Amino acid sequence: MTRHDDDVLTTRQAAELLGVALRTVQLWVEAGALPAWKTAGGHRRIARDAVERLKQRQVQDMHAAPDPAVAPAEPARVRLLVVEDDADLLRLYALTVESWDLPIDLDLARNGFEGLVRLGEHPPDMLITDLMMPGMDGFRMLRALQAMKPLAQSMDILVVTALSPADIADRGGLPAGIESFTKPVPFSQLEQRARHLLAQKAADRAAEPAQFA
Incomplete structure (x- = not known):
């Protein structure tokens, strides 16, 4: 019809x-x-x-008469951490994520060390990181993160880098389960991943009351 x-x-x-x-x-x-x-x-x-x-x-x-014993559920939100040493690219991430008009709490870090600090302070649902950065690079940060297994397993981890897959392999590769994208930043794909996480969170929250029915 x-x-x-x-x-x-x-x-x-x-x-x-x-x-x-x-x-x-x-x-x-x-x-x-x-x-x-x-x-x-x-x-x-x-x-x-x-x-x-x-x-x-x-x-x-x-x-309907409200039940004061039941607090209203907060909308699902995704915490996103971007680790990137290029200041212009960090600004582009911030502007683009804002344009998605999604309930995302964005945090930014300029190298692997700052990234680990942010990870410890506010564990994200989604991590996007570069690899070649001064100080602690993305390789070292990801290896350190993998040692924190409960934390690493609770987030969606993506790499966005100028390195080719062969370059990454020559530097020891990435931990298992981490997907890599080659720059320029594939913002449309990143948005899809964020939307998928939000949908998962919303669905999980919708199912919560059924567990206690």
Whole structure:
């Protein structure tokens, strides 16, 4: 059945109708809470009747007596740490991540030593690191991180470097399970990884109450 234009909404239109932030609608879609599909051009579309049903539930919840014993759940967030010695590239990371309009807490470090300090202070969900840096380089930082197994296993670790795979192998290679990208920075792929992490977190939170039902 072909839907008419009035029957479908963009994510931005859905956010305006529901009175929530665009990123909230994106999270609901990623988590499957709001059914959506992609057009041939890769744009998300949401059925208007699904949005109307969700809006009706919001109205019902507003009129329901709140339970003071139940604290509202905070939205899922991803903590991202970028380790890179190029100051201009660090600024580009910051601007690009901000443009994704996702609930991401971004932290920056300029070498492996600073990276390990940030990792200890605020363990990230996702780590993006260069390899060739002054002082402690990315190779040494990653080897040190691998020794901290519980911490290393809890995050998505990606390398973005100007080195070729052969150059990396000549320098001893990377720890198992770490994916490497060659510069220029593949921001679209990094965004997809961040969105996937957010969707996982949102889904995990949605499933939590069922464990105690």
